[in-house]
Amino acid sequence: MIVREHPNHFIMIEQDNHAQLSGEMIANWNDSLFIDTKFKKTVEFAIFHHDCGWKSFDKQPFWNDEKMAPFTFTNFPILPKTVLYKHGIDEVEKEDEYAALLCSMHYMRFLLNRRTQEAKIFVQKEKERRNRIIRSLSTFDSYLFDFHYGLLQLCDNLSLYICLNEPGTSKEEEHFFYRDGIPLSTSLHGFQQDKLKTEWVDKDTVTINEFPFASKLTLTLKQKVISKKLIANKGLDKSYQDAPYEHVKIRLVP
Numbered sequence: 001m002i003v004r005e006h007p008n009h010f011i012m013i014e015q016d017n018h019a020q021l022s023g024e025m026i027a028n029w030n031d032s033l034f035i036d037t038k039f040k041k042t043v044e045f046a047i048f049h050h051d052c053g054w055k056s057f058d059k060q061p062f063w064n065d066e067k068m069a070p071f072t073f074t075n076f077p078i079l080p081k082t083v084l085y086k087h088g089i090d091e092v093e094k095e096d097e098y099a100a101l102l103c104s105m106h107y108m109r110f111l112l113n114r115r116t117q118e119a120k121i122f123v124q125k126e127k128e129r130r131n132r133i134i135r136s137l138s139t140f141d142s143y144l145f146d147f148h149y150g151l152l153q154l155c156d157n158l159s160l161y162i163c164l165n166e167p168g169t170s171k172e173e174e175h176f177f178y179r180d181g182i183p184l185s186t187s188l189h190g191f192q193q194d195k196l197k198t199e200w201v202d203k204d205t206v207t208i209n210e211f212p213f214a215s216k217l218t219l220t221l222k223q224k225v226i227s228k229k230l231i232a233n234k235g236l237d238k239s240y241q242d243a244p245y246e247h248v249k250i251r252l253v254p
Contacts, residue, residue, distance in 0.1 A: 001015065001054075001072055001073060002014075002160070003069065003072045004166065008229070009226055009228055010069065010070060010226045011223055011224075012070060012225075013224075014054065014055070014059070015054035016054055017222040017223070019047070019048060019156075020048065020222075021159040021221060022048075022155035025158055025213070026043060026044050026048075027044055028215070028217050029212060032190065033189055033212055036144060043102070046103055047155050049092050049095075050092075050156065052088045052092065053085055053088020053089070053091065061240055063235075070236060078116050078118050079116075085111075085122065088103065089104050089107065097133045097136065102145075102148055102152050104130050105130065105149055106153070106156070107122075107126065108123055108126040146185070146187035147187045150188045151188070154196075154212075157177075157178070158196070164177065167203040167250070171199055178198065182195060182198060183195055184196060190212075191210050191212075192210060193209075196208055196209065196210060197209040197210075204249060206253070208252060208254065211252075217251070217252040219252065220248070220250075221247070222246070222248075223245065224243045
């Protein structure tokens with residue numbers, strides 16, 4: 001879950017809804033920035049579904065007693081997180097092995113430097129999965145894979161930029177992850193700088209300096225607004241189930 005806290009309420013965005021934004025981004029990518037477009041559909045599938053492991057769990061979000069707020073994707077405990085990660089990669093692998101390879105790398109990188117036993121086991125199991133999938137492929141181009149993984153990272157970060165920031169926020173008040181720009185992998189093609197510069201120009205519009213899409217793009221973000229008073233009276237689960245989804249339009253422009 002992605003959570004933005006306000007004095008009287010929480011704005012909550014399910015991980016899979018964030019992933020759908022990133023998927024819409026890659027579906028509208030400029031073909032001139034995509035090496036070997038025969039892989040485009042499988043890369044799109046990976047990016048659309050990279051957080052599918054969270055899908056069912058985010059329907060009933062968990063409460064963090066220590067923070068007195070819903071758990072977020074950044075502070076969710078490691079042990080259940082590895083279960084969610086594995087479940088998501090397993091689901092992707094049922095449909096597309098190469099997409100699962102991308103998702104496996106994505107999650108493995110998150111836990112590489114964690115010293116818990118659960119993280120170490122997860123990383124080892126995903127290395128074994130990756131080796132198995134690579135052996136099963138007729139060909140595997142590591143240069144091309146790094147490019148595809150760079151696209152997953154970039155679309156994930158662009159979507160998180162939208163989800164973690166209040167619409168229309170000033171550059172100085174942006175989430176610290178992206179205040180200095182969104183990192184670009186050296187494996188990506190067609191960019192002149194090492195970071196994308198993004199900025200909210202109003203509550204509906206984000207500008208991007210090196211615009212990577214075929215044309216201006218309008219995205220729809222699904223979120224829920226949950227009253228803290230309601231949570232105190234009914235609990236987080238019931239409050240979340242009863243709340244309607246809001247649909248927020250966000251424009252991406254050069």
